[in-house]
Amino acid sequence: MNPNSKPRATVLPPLLLILTLLPLLLMPLGAIFVFAGHAGLPGLFQTLSQPDAQFALRFSLLTAFGAALVNGILGTFAAYVLSKYRFRGRETLNIVVNLPVAIPTVVVGTSLLLLWGPIGLLGQFLDPLGIQPMFAPAGVLLAHLFVTFPYMLGAVKPVLDELETTYEEAAYTIGASRWQTFRYVILPALRGGLFSGLLLTFAHSLGEFGATVMVSGNLRLRTQTAPLYIFAQFEAGNIETANAVAAVLALTSFVIFMLLQRVTQQRNRRAS
């Protein structure tokens, strides 16, 4: 780090930032906790211990773990291929794999339904075989994989693009295979990117709503994720219950990003 660009100890800019963020971000976040806590702490725990709330939280977490695992591998592979290989259609593919960010998630859900659903393009052939991915946990995972795909890619690919090819070339000259080069040269450099990509995927999957509501069938105790549970409780007018689960999600995300910051800071400190 350049010693001249040390953070200055000033009060005004941070204060301005906080004032700006107050109505945009901080107060809405605070409102979740205020409403969640309306019934007091015992009430909060009682709300959270209901079987459908418990199920929704667990199901959301499992889906998020699943999405992070699969997209962690798939996204890294995609980033590696798109960054290190030159082939026809690479530019187009590069745009296409980033599209899930821009497509409304409801559209994602609908398209999955029209493909895998019982009357969908592929689904109508699978249905007689007893394979029904939609309205089941598999469908929710599929939707989350689609929606969160770009996050891993976005975290890993820039690092790969920046990575000096000389390291790889050096590895090849001493006889390392492509896999060995990846394992011992590229992967260590990617650690930060992988880590933040995984956390982003996880956090995003935890909060996914639009695609999930279409493909899950929204069945409590079977396919209802935490955001769907929150929405259903809002619709039924149970604002405290909705906010209690929302508070847990917000808290989990907070912890996740705290971890992210902690680990990346340690790496930077060690590196400098």
Add this chain to the structure above:
Amino acid sequence: MLLRVLDGVRTMTLPDGKRLPEINEFVERWRRWQTTRLNWQQLARLALPSLLVSGLFLYAIWPWIPGTRGPKVRTVVLYGFSIIGEMMNDAVFPAFQAEWEARTGEHVEFISAFSGSGTITNQMILGVPAEVAILSLELDALRLVDAGVLPAPTWRDLPHGGVLNRTPFIILVRPGNPQGIQDFADLTRPGVGVVHPDPLTSGGAQWALLAEYHSVRMLGGSDAGAFAQLRGVWQNVVAQAASARAVRTQFESGFGDALITYEQEVLSDRWRGRLRGEIVYPQSTIFSEHIVVVLDRNIAPEQRDLVEAFVTFLWSETAQRIYVDYGFRSVDEALNAANPDFGVIPYPFTVDELGGWEQAKPQIVDGIWHDQVLPALGMGGTP
């Protein structure tokens, strides 16, 4: 520091050209130990995050770990329109669970989803595994027949033609009724603002249209008078929203003077102490009828006895009493006396009066409201 000194020592060569083998070995060992110690430090630093993550994972997977789960329970999958959700979860399901357990010793779990009637109908057309569904109007059930989800209008073979319970459409006005609204006819007066759900998307709105139109004829008026009232009400519509619930929010946030909605919704708000307004009971209005649909194609043979028992239970006196407690009117007229909050409607009617939805929809909703009233008000042009 020590390492640097040792490094110096190590690179020292003895006069005879040999290095110090012992020291060399020591340095190597020390180095190795150092690196392993570094790894331990790293691990310690990563301990908190890894513990948190694995704790989270363990929590998430807990019910699926073999041995932590009880014996497999039987389930019933039910989809229902939104306003019955609370009643089903809090009262009807527990009552059936108790009854079934007393009869068979088995514990039954309900897998349920509640959303707008049109939404769950679309979901069923797309193939959700619903075994039983409760819809807010028969039109949605008819759509299921059209889509091939049901082979025929099978709900008509159920008790009361598949009608589970009813609720009349009433007028909700501002506290104190400042506009002096007494009936649908008052909603046609100039200066009265009406908030109305959108009939293109809302089931409740379709019921409301029939009430606005046919109530005139119920009170002895002519077709022309009915048309004039429907037109007059729609002339005063100041805001529309996609669903009965959304339009409710509009009304509560200050739009308009009157809202046409389900009696049950207003009563349940009053019991929760959050009603800001007054109910006006029209002389004549429609009773919405909520339909139970059994989706045979989604019911496995071993499930049949359970689903049939549950459907029968829906019309039992226990269940019908629950509906009355929650503000719905029972199909068994005698039970309705139990709820003193139900208002009196001298000339009620149902959609049967109009030849059922099969006729009411094309004749009144499409033929009169959409094709004549909207163009007359310059709101037409929607396909």
